[in-house]
Amino acid sequence: MGQIPVSYSFRNLFTRRLTTVLTAGGMALVVFVFAAVLMLAAGLKKTLVETGSYDNVVVIRKAADSEVQSGIERGQAAIVESQPEIATGVDGGRLVAKEVVVLINLPKRGSGKPSNVEIRGIGKESMALRPQVRLIYGRMPRPGSAEIIAGKGVSKRFVGAGLGETLHFGMREWTVVGIFDAGNTGFSSEIWGDSEQLMQAFRRPVYSSVIFRLRDSSEFGLVKARLESDPRLSLDARRESKYYSDQSELMAKFLRIMGMSLTVIFSLGAIIGAMITMYAAVSNRVGEIGTLRALGFKRRSITAAFIVESLLLGLIGGAAGLFIASFLQLFTISTMNWQTFSELAFTFTLTFEIVWKSMVFSLIMGFVGGVLPALRAANMNIVEALRTS
Amino acid sequence: MLLKLLLKNPFRHKLRALLTVLGVAIAILSFGMLRTIVGAWYAGVEFSSATRLVTRNSISIIFPLPLAYYEKIRQVEGVKEVSYANWFGGTYKDKKNFIAAMAVEPRTALDIYPEFVLPPDQEKAFLKDRKSCIAGIKLARRYHWKIGDQITLTGNIFPGDWEFVLKGIYTGKYASTPEDQFRFHWNYLNERLKKTTPRRADQVGFYMIEVKKPELAAQVSAAIDGMFKNSLAETLTETEKAFELSFVSMTEAIVVAIRLVSFVVIIIIMAVAANTMAMTARERIGEYAVLKTLGFGGREIALLVFGESLMLSMTGAAVGMALTYPAADFFKSQLSDYFPVFNVARETLYMDAAAGLIVGVVAGIFPTWRAVRLRIADGLRRIG
Numbered sequence: 001m002g003q004i005p006v007s008y009s010f011r012n013l014f015t016r017r018l019t020t021v022l023t024a025g026g027m028a029l030v031v032f033v034f035a036a037v038l039m040l041a042a043g044l045k046k047t048l049v050e051t052g053s054y055d056n057v058v059v060i061r062k063a064a065d066s067e068v069q070s071g072i073e074r075g076q077a078a079i080v081e082s083q084p085e086i087a088t089g090v091d092g093g094r095l096v097a098k099e100v101v102v103l104i105n106l107p108k109r110g111s112g113k114p115s116n117v118e119i120r121g122i123g124k125e126s127m128a129l130r131p132q133v134r135l136i137y138g139r140m141p142r143p144g145s146a147e148i149i150a151g152k153g154v155s156k157r158f159v160g161a162g163l164g165e166t167l168h169f170g171m172r173e174w175t176v177v178g179i180f181d182a183g184n185t186g187f188s189s190e191i192w193g194d195s196e197q198l199m200q201a202f203r204r205p206v207y208s209s210v211i212f213r214l215r216d217s218s219e220f221g222l223v224k225a226r227l228e229s230d231p232r233l234s235l236d237a238r239r240e241s242k243y244y245s246d247q248s249e250l251m252a253k254f255l256r257i258m259g260m261s262l263t264v265i266f267s268l269g270a271i272i273g274a275m276i277t278m279y280a281a282v283s284n285r286v287g288e289i290g291t292l293r294a295l296g297f298k299r300r301s302i303t304a305a306f307i308v309e310s311l312l313l314g315l316i317g318g319a320a321g322l323f324i325a326s327f328l329q330l331f332t333i334s335t336m337n338w339q340t341f342s343e344l345a346f347t348f349t350l351t352f353e354i355v356w357k358s359m360v361f362s363l364i365m366g367f368v369g370g371v372l373p374a375l376r377a378a379n380m381n382i383v384e385a386l387r388t389s
Numbered sequence: 390m391l392l393k394l395l396l397k398n399p400f401r402h403k404l405r406a407l408l409t410v411l412g413v414a415i416a417i418l419s420f421g422m423l424r425t426i427v428g429a430w431y432a433g434v435e436f437s438s439a440t441r442l443v444t445r446n447s448i449s450i451i452f453p454l455p456l457a458y459y460e461k462i463r464q465v466e467g468v469k470e471v472s473y474a475n476w477f478g479g480t481y482k483d484k485k486n487f488i489a490a491m492a493v494e495p496r497t498a499l500d501i502y503p504e505f506v507l508p509p510d511q512e513k514a515f516l517k518d519r520k521s522c523i524a525g526i527k528l529a530r531r532y533h534w535k536i537g538d539q540i541t542l543t544g545n546i547f548p549g550d551w552e553f554v555l556k557g558i559y560t561g562k563y564a565s566t567p568e569d570q571f572r573f574h575w576n577y578l579n580e581r582l583k584k585t586t587p588r589r590a591d592q593v594g595f596y597m598i599e600v601k602k603p604e605l606a607a608q609v610s611a612a613i614d615g616m617f618k619n620s621l622a623e624t625l626t627e628t629e630k631a632f633e634l635s636f637v638s639m640t641e642a643i644v645v646a647i648r649l650v651s652f653v654v655i656i657i658i659m660a661v662a663a664n665t666m667a668m669t670a671r672e673r674i675g676e677y678a679v680l681k682t683l684g685f686g687g688r689e690i691a692l693l694v695f696g697e698s699l700m701l702s703m704t705g706a707a708v709g710m711a712l713t714y715p716a717a718d719f720f721k722s723q724l725s726d727y728f729p730v731f732n733v734a735r736e737t738l739y740m741d742a743a744a745g746l747i748v749g750v751v752a753g754i755f756p757t758w759r760a761v762r763l764r765i766a767d768g769l770r771r772i773g
Contacts, residue, residue, distance in 0.1 A: 029653055
């Protein structure tokens with residue numbers, strides 16, 4: 001005798017629709033949460049990976065964790081600027097920018113709740129160093145004026161950061177003359193202005209960081225060693241990509257712990273749900289199973305039939321959960337990064353890896369929930385099973 | 390008779406009842422834990438007092454205020470005591486061991502924060518020695534510090550190694566008082582800044598102000614901010630609660646997500662429990678018909694189905710609630726870096742019980758309705 005056809009398992013699920021919907025619904029919610037957490041972590045990672053370029057180097061004060069905490073005297077910045085490893089841009093200028101980064105407290109649109117926004121004083125080459133940043137509306141600020149440009153995310157979320165609006169800080173009014181799009185990067189959560197103007201306004205006569213492009217990526221070790229061993233400097237050089245992933249280490253770890261604990265707990269609940277359903281499916285069909293055995297189906301095919309049924313449950317649940325989770329991509333999460341104290345926005349991102357991980361996860365839930373009841377079904381005594389109906 | 394049946398019914402399918410109870414217990418447990426995490430988020434807010442104000446630079450918290458404001462703020466009417474502090478941060482031995490260190494004006498800071506309880510002799514020793522520091526009991530335990538120990542912190546905002554002598558270990562007056570703080574003399578920080586980076590010296594991170602009466606808070610805030618309006622460093626004065634809340638609200642998205650997830654877990658378990666009850670009721674349709682034939686009315690049948698549903702969910706809820714405390718202790722030890730205060734609030738338990746009740750009710754409604762509406766003949770005709 002051969003295998004029990006899959007349509008048997010499928011029709012069983014269809015016959016007991018309410019139970020199937022409830023069980024698969026529970027699983028769908030679990031997969032939804034599982035996928036949502038992974039999507040959040042992937043979104044955060046994507047934002048950070050795209051923010052930093054591998055060939056750019058960020059120099060900040062030794063022991064400072066971020067540009068905001070750092071301070072580089074003008075003299076020190078000049079030494080960094082003169083390093084021979086710095087690349088030359090298309091117009092012949094050297095690709096290096098001395099920047100100043102501070103936080104300002106701005107109220108959000110709608111709720112009016114204040115949040116910290118990073119404001120970056122840029123140099124001539126800052127745009128060239130970040131090809132992912134494009135001006136989409138308006139124009140660049142004129143050097144020496146109280147003009148700023150805002151990231152797309154910031155201009156949408158904060159009062160006074162829209163095109164043509166003004167912000168008040170440092171005893172001056174600053175006009176937003178342009179909006180820039182930096183894609184999914186951290187720069188979208190920033191405001192940019194002329195560095196000399198901002199330093200004056202904030203009365204901070206020091207730079208926060210010096211950023212430059214390497215002329216040859218492999219020379220990083222060389223320039224790092226020279227800068228860090230210079231007794232006049234006491235500075236720290238990092239690749240920009242490393243700098244940004246260090247920035248959100250704490251957040252990424254938090255998401256990971258949170259996500260894992262939630263998934264473990266939730267999946268326990270869903271496995272229990274599947275188990276209850278499958279046990280009931282078995283005990284409702286004792287007579288039927290006996291008949292199948294009497295017809296000559298092997299124990300193995302009966303086990304297989306019930307496991308297939310349970311896997312189908314998992315499949316339905318997983319697909320439904322992923323379907324709902326895919327709509328999360330429309331949402332942007334903006335929250336404070338604890339390490340920099342500033343606002344960081346990132347979106348839920350669905351990757352192929354998350355799709356297959358979620359599906360495997362839901363199939364495992366279905367399998368674990370179904371294996372014990374299936375074994376029970378297979379180990380029934382034929383005669384007794386036939387007698388019960 | 391009915392009660393006996395009610396008590397016996399759940400045990401007819403021992404495995405199923407056990408699984409359901411277990412499922413509800415897990416759900417209630419995670420609901421409780423998630424609520425506690427949200428509570429821990431707001432711990433700083435809870436700790437704040439109605440008579441304390443915080444004055445910071447209006448641009449943002451990273452900009453300092455001149456020390457010269459101290460005398461001016463002290464003279465504002467309604468102000469009882471003023472202290473000032475600089476957030477120091479810093480790490481101990483390893484970059485991972487982050488310390489919540491603050492440089493404070495020691496005498497006034499201890500006056501304004503009476504919930505940091507320090508034995509009088511330790512307080513005296515701390516005030517006398519400029520290089521001394523105090524630490525919360527949790528912090529001291531974590532790094533095995535004893536009074537008299539030399540402690541070296543590495544600054545990230547104020548670079549370099551900073552040496553301190555531990556002169557006191559404080560305990561919190563209330564459960565919400567953070568016991569992982571590190572405080573040292575503001576003057577010690579300032580003197581060194583005068584030598585290394587003079588432009589950062591004589592600058593204060595924020596002022597802490599105690600007002601005479603809570604009702605004066607608004608008036609005093611307005612007076613202080615008005616005084617420094619249009620100066621080089623404008624101020625923003627708010628109650629300590631608003632100050633703490635502003636940090637929480639910046640991470641609001643995460644709090645909202647956790648809240649949401651805590652409800653999702655209840656919905657998941659509702660589906661599981663509803664499923665159990667739907668199956669149970671379906672299996673017993675014949676039985677209900679017999680009971681009806683014997684003269685039991687709809688109300689008794691309803692009690693039977695509903696009672697069973699409630700019994701299962703409430704047992705689960707009770708187990709879950711009982712497990713909340715050991716689980717919270719475990720989380721406390723694991724996540725102490727993130728949450729210095731991690732206590733299970735009483736409201737959380739009430740909400741647990743309410744959630745258990747709701748799960749029971751929702752799971753029971755549909756099967757009950759079906760059992761009550763059942764026509765005897767249909768019930769008897771049905772097999773299995």
